[in-house]
Amino acid sequence: MFKLQTLLRLCTRTAAAAAAAGPPPPQLPQAPPPPTWVILGSIARVSATVDPSAAAADLSLALKSPPRVSLLTIPPRIFPDTTTPRNFPSVIAAADASGLLLLHANQGRCKGPTIIDRPDLQEFMWRDFVLDATTAAAAFPLPEPELVMDNGHMGLLAAAAGGSGGGYMVVELQPMYGADYAHLLCFSSDSGEWVRKKVHYPLSRRMLCPNGAVSHSGKLWFVDLSWCLIACDPFAAAPALRVVPLPPGKELKCGEAWGVLDKYRCVGVSAGKLRFVDMYQRNTAAPHPPKISVWTLADPGTDEWTLEHEASFAEIWADESYTATGLPNKIPVLALIHPKNPDVVYFFLEEHLFGVDVRARKVVECEVYELVAPPSFALATRFVRAWELPRELSSARMSSPPALPLPATLYATAAGVSHPAPEGGTAPPRDSPPPTSTWVILGSIPSVRAAGEGERADISVAFAAPPRVAILTVSDKVFPEPPTPRFFPFVLAADASGLLLLQANLGRSLTRKIIDNQRHQSLSWCDTASRYFVLNSVTGSAFHLPDPEEPILHQAMLGLITSPRGGSHYMVAELQPIIGSDKATILCFSSEIGEWVDKRVDYPLAPRPFVPIGVFSHHGRLWWVDLTWGIITSDAFADKPVLRFVKYTKEKVLQCREGWGVTDKFRYVGVSAGKVRFVDTYARPRRGLLPKVSVWTLVDPDSDEWTLECEARFAEIWADRSYKATGLSKEIPVLALIHPENPDVVYFFLEEHLFGVDVRAHRVVECERYKLVAPPSYCIANRFTRTWMLPRALSSGMANWSNAINLAEKGAGPSRRSAKKSGRIMGSPGDYHMVGMTRQTFIG
Missing domain, CATH: 2.130.10 (Methylamine Dehydrogenase; Chain H)
Structure with missing residues (x-):
């Protein structure tokens, strides 16, 4: 169990200046600045009792630095039922940097559930909430929950202006299989009501597997990990669906790996681009060595994917950074991609969440994770969310893992900025291997x-x-004079x-230089x-x-x-x-x-x-x-x-x-x-x-x-x-x-x-x-x-x-x-x- 630390090394004045100013007062060690993102557990914790002192709060967050998992806690009034493996509150979407979360929660069968009572349908009903994490007192229940057909096709998109308290839209894609049209069920915070928009549906007659939705570049991207992405701008007056197939060779047959594909694949945003991460292997007579690959959508307006990098798990296991984790040489479960550094991908294995620099074939972070649910054998990418925090939360104090002695080769960070790691609160020995960076x-x-x-x-x-400066040296052949x-x-x-x-x-x-050709003639001194x-x-x-x-x-x-x-x-x-x-x-x-x-x-x-x-x-x-x-x-x-x-x-x-x-x-x-x-x-x-x-x-x-x-x-x-x-x-x-x-x-x-x-x-x-x-x-x-x-x-x-x-x-x-x-x-x-x-x- 270890966690790579970034050491904030704030430098001091020279000894002469310090002496002139007198002995400095004792100061507490400065904590490293909190990260701008967290790994959020999708299943929320329900507080056991109502705390009268926090009666107005609809949520609380225990924020922790990655790769630790941050947890959301909600009160019983949002989820009054008992949490079970089939009945639990779950974060469906996190609108990046807006502070908004979309939560799916049962209203309970015993304490006044929401019920659909129509001639064609009678049943108990789940309800969806939009949570504002920056205020903690704003859990807004979306009206008419009976209109929602499948939360796997739902997404949350903040308005272009963004920011806390800004407008947003909750959208569900409702395809009509066998038809050439679909509906976008849209709830706008501006209008306060649902609107159904009819759109052309460009796909063939194949079942769309719902694997969630990602917000990126002002659009929602509905994900089917077996086939394609569907992009649209729900704020448009006349939205249009655009299909982006997965990279060549990545399309699976209909129903293949149904229900388990999000253990091996994910789609997310990293460094401002859409990324597709794949480690799925077909069952063939002569399987290839298991590997992980990261693909980048070249531009939001194109269908072109570029293979950024890939590595076999054998290469990762062979590196001493993986050996230092103490984990076995087993294929892990895919978790997520680092939202700032597309070289780093996270995995679950034996109660641990660890990050791998795929380019370098090195483990850069590893920590025991804590989730409300599910048990480890049921884990998949849908149980965690990479959440970029709004300023109100990213500037708050976070819980960080304690500094532990690490192998010298592991002094690196997933953000790509490395410094000598702490060793009992001090810099490492001068002969320790230097940090590297992307x-x-x-x-x-x-x-x-x-x-x-x-x-x-x-x-x-x-x-x-960084922030040290790298120095280039050239030979006298390149620059022969002082x-x-x-x-x-x-x-x-x-x-x-x-x-x-x-x-x-x-x-x-100083010499005279003459240019005399068809384009122009000039005389200059050089x-x-x-x-x-x-x-x-x-x-x-x-x-x-x-x-x-x-x-x-x-x-x-x-x-x-x-x-x-x-x-x-x-x-x-x-x-x-x-x-x-x-x-x-x-x-x-x-x-x-x-x-x-x-x-x-x-x-x-x-x-x-x-x-x-x-x-x-x-x-x-x-x-x-x-x-x-x-x-x-x-x-x-x-x-x-x-x-x-x-x-x-x-x-x-x-x-x-x-x-x-x-x-x-x-x-x-x-x-x-x-x-x-x-x-x-x-x-x-x-x-x-x-x-x-x-x-x-x-x-x-x-x-x-x-x-x-x-x-x-x-x-x-x-x-x-x-x-x-x-x-x-x-x-x-x-x-x-x-x-x-x-x-x-x-x-x-x-x-x-x-x-x-x-x-x-x-x-x-x-x-x-x-x-x-x-x-x-x-x-x-x-x-x-x-x-x-x-x-x-x-x-x-x-x-x-x-x-x-x-x-x-x-x-x-x-x-x-x-x-x-x-x-x-x-x-x-x-x-x-x-x-x-x-x-x-x-x-x-």
């Missing part, structure tokens, strides 16, 4: 290895789990395939030799990109994207707009053809300079970022790419040249949990506006709509004891990045420290001293780090992971004052810039 914070400026140091590889990476504040190697993009795009421009004496590399971090190799006929104009417009067809193909592309013109060029290098190609495109922007700060890839496209205005996106692999401009909300658009040169200290755009996020701390110089951080989400890659996810004033963050424990001053920090798997967590630079803040909870969740190759701390901005999701070969621990980057341990680093004094060596605020030019046409 992602890292990569310093954009690499170290350059001097000639003759013996390393054969072109590159190497010293990995460290770096300076003007000429230095710089990582422009980091891809989950393991590929990195590196600029390695060298300084040269003191730079442009050099760009694609680095393979898995093999340690560096490929020098050939020089294009048309020069690369601006390194901040250069991006890297891997081919959507898979394989090892990639494309490097630069967007070259001509300000004042309605045309632009995408300069593309494809690894398949090995040369640069110009693609002419229409340019949709007004005649205003586009101020580039970087390029990232998402959803099969490149996204060029201007932090003052908006983002340009396009599919560079298309024969005829189309540019689309996604503008920020009106109040976030800055005037031309406003914040010039410093916006990436206050704003950031990146991908988190599968969606594009915009983080903003910029404050115009106006009186009365309190500084704050806000996180915005692009609703869909094809939309222009931004939604405010969460925001917090810095005063609220500073007031929390988690911030006080860091010892940092109450200054507005420099924005660094957003957590790529948890959009609630944003990272900041301040006083040689990199710390993460849960913006919803207003809490510091991580803090560590950082050290970069460059620049000095007073020049820091978010372009000097990259969020890098790692390929399996690197995240599985096979790479060079360390407990400490030696750069970060060599000392406290120069102070702001001493750094300024040594500006001649370290550079000035005008150095370490992104260089380039933008063509412009002049009219008149």
Whole structure:
């Protein structure tokens, strides 16, 4: 029995500063911040007696950190009957992050049951309740329960506005077998009554097996684990059903594995995408080795599933992390998928609930579980719910398992952010294996290895789990000259395939450069030799990109994207707009053809300079970022790419040249949990506006709509004891990045420290001293780090992971004052810039 712990290590000031302040008062150990989700037991506990002191409460929750199970308790007035194996209150659905639960409960046969008394039907009746967990005093009984036919086809969907106390809809799909139509029975909190909507039913004459409903992307997804999903938007005036078949080869015959399939399969949302988890095996004469596979629905509007990863149970059993659990080598029962990290899947086995990183074939969490029911031999995925908590609950105190000694190899967390685990309340020995992670914070400026140091590889990476910074080292072959504040190697993009795009421009004496071709003629003076590399971090190799006929104009417009067809193909592309013109060029290098190609495109922007700060890839496209205005996106692999401009909300658009040169200290755009996020701390110089951080989400890659996810004033963050424990001053920090798997967590630079803040909870969740190759701390901005999701070969621990980057341990680093004094060596605020030019046409 063990439980992996995440150690919240809040760093302190230097010894000199601490001594000057005098001995600190004794403080209690800081508890780790509560998780944003729980594993909720589906069967609720019924309190034995009515507590007069809590007469108004219709529910209570015992929240526990995963993999422990949280339990719901309801009073006898909601379930007055006796709980039996055939008669029990059950949570049918949990509307993510709204705090709403849909509960199915018997009203009792002896104490005034609800009875259907109609000419065609007479029977006792169950009743369904909508519970608001944020108030605990709002159990709303849905009217006319006799209208409901099968709660296995029921779902709960919060209105688009979301949030506690917001609108919702309870929906049951009522197919008419043999007919080409069905009914959606819809109860809206706005109207307070049921409405039956007739819809076209697109399936053939086959029985639909009800395995519940999942809410995702503003729709309900009715699940049949043997066949398909059916998606619809019940809020639409004229809803339409859309059938999404399971991945190829996963459809079962009608009636196959009836009643037991949810021991082996589940559908859920993880990191913002629908996932299908499968471990079902057909009974054949020559069965395959049992395995677990995770599939991803590429987009809510498509039918395309992608196999993310799979592993045989023999591989999992062979790992020492599984041996450490003491569990037998038996096929477990599937429980759920981690809602934040799709690599992690949970299982039941012998009174234990354990999580497995399927990519790494490692157990990352294990704990004895407690459920009201059923007994272990009857367990299935329907008896637990992955429930993302509303802020009112996620910021509450939770019960966590006690810290126990763990095998050194198990110091990891399912969230993908790892730290040395506690050992009796202290950090592990220095010789313990370092933690690994599914992602890292990569310093954009690499170290350059001097000639003759013996390393054969072109590159190497010293990995460290966030919030520490991983450092790239390149050979003198890649960058043969000593770096300076003007000429230095710089990582422009980091891809989950393991590929990195590196600029390695060298300084040269001023020379005249003439361009004379059919497209244009120009004369310029240049003191730079442009050099760009694609680095393979898995093999340690560096490929020098050939020089294009048309020069690369601006390194901040250069991006890297891997081919959507898979394989090892990639494309490097630069967007070259001509300000004042309605045309632009995408300069593309494809690894398949090995040369640069110009693609002419229409340019949709007004005649205003586009101020580039970087390029990232998402959803099969490149996204060029201007932090003052908006983002340009396009599919560079298309024969005829189309540019689309996604503008920020009106109040976030800055005037031309406003914040010039410093916006990436206050704003950031990146991908988190599968969606594009915009983080903003910029404050115009106006009186009365309190500084704050806000996180915005692009609703869909094809939309222009931004939604405010969460925001917090810095005063609220500073007031929390988690911030006080860091010892940092109450200054507005420099924005660094957003957590790529948890959009609630944003990272900041301040006083040689990199710390993460849960913006919803207003809490510091991580803090560590950082050290970069460059620049000095007073020049820091978010372009000097990259969020890098790692390929399996690197995240599985096979790479060079360390407990400490030696750069970060060599000392406290120069102070702001001493750094300024040594500006001649370290550079000035005008150095370490992104260089380039933008063509412009002049009219008149």
